[in-house]
Amino acid sequence: MNGTWQEPIDPMRLAFDIDGVVADTMAVFVQLARERYGLSQLSKDDLRCYELHHCLDMDREVLNDLICLTLDDEHTLQVPAMEGAPQVLTRLAEQGPLRFVTARIWPESITQWLHLTLHQVPAHRIQVIATGAPEAKRQVLNDLGIRFFLEDRLETCRHLVRGGIQPFLFDQPWNRSSDVEEFPRIVSWDQFGEWVFQGNGGE
Ligand SMILES: [Mg+2]
Structure with missing residues (x-):
C-alpha cells in the first residue's frame, strides 16, 4: 500500500x-513505567505488540498495575x-x-x-x-x-x-x-x- x-x-x-x-496514551504508560518502577530504558518503540505481556519482559503484576494507572481518570486527563x-x-x-x-x-x-x-x-x-x-x-x-x-x-x-x-x-x-x-x-x-x-x- x-x-x-x-x-x-x-x-x-x-x-x-x-x-x-x-x-x-502509551506515552503515559512509558512515563509511569519509568517513574514508578525505574524502567528508565523503556520506550514506546519497545511496545511491539498490542498484548503487552507478549512483548515486554515485565512482571505480570507490574504490567497490570501500569495499564490500570494509565487508564485511570487522573492519568487519562494527562495524556x-x-x-x-x-x-x-x-x-x-x-x-x-x-x-x-x-x-x-x-x-x-x-x-x-x-x-x-x-x-x-x-x-x-x-x-x-x-x-x-x-x-x-x-x-x-x-x-x-x-x-x-x-x-x-x-x-x-x-x-x-x-x-x-x-x-x-x-x-x-x-x-x-x-x-x-x-x-x-x-x-x-x-x-x-x-x-x-x-x-x-x-x-
Ligand atoms: Mg486504540
Whole structure:
C-alpha cells in the first residue's frame, strides 16, 4: 500500500478510535513505567505488540498495575494528544459532528479529555461511544453509517473490514508486525489531513 488514498473520504461517514490514534496514551504508560518502577530504558518503540505481556519482559503484576494507572481518570486527563490530531479534528468539526468509538468501558474521563484537547470544538459536536470490547465496534459503526475508521489495533481493523468498513491503520510500534500491508497506513495526522481534505474544501 503506498502513501496515497484516491477515494474521497466523506467526513460524515468517518469515525475515530481514541487511544493510540487521537490520544498518545502509551506515552503515559512509558512515563509511569519509568517513574514508578525505574524502567528508565523503556520506550514506546519497545511496545511491539498490542498484548503487552507478549512483548515486554515485565512482571505480570507490574504490567497490570501500569495499564490500570494509565487508564485511570487522573492519568487519562494527562495524556498528550497525537501530534497534529487537534488541528485536523478541529477543522473536520466545522463540517459535522466528530464520532469517536472506543473499546474503553467508561466514556467519562476520555470524553472530558476530548473536550479539553479539542477546546475549540463545541461539546455537542463530540460524540463518544464506549463499547467495552473491540469486537463490538463493528456493529456500532455500521449502525452509525460509518464507512471509514481510524484504528491502531490490527485485529480490530481485520474485524471491521469483514463488516464492510474501511479501516485506516494508524501507525504505532505495536502494529508493524505483518510483512504485508493489509490496510492503508496513516503515519501522521498531517498525512491524514491531506487525504481527507483533498477535494473536500481543502487545499
Ligand atoms: Mg486504540
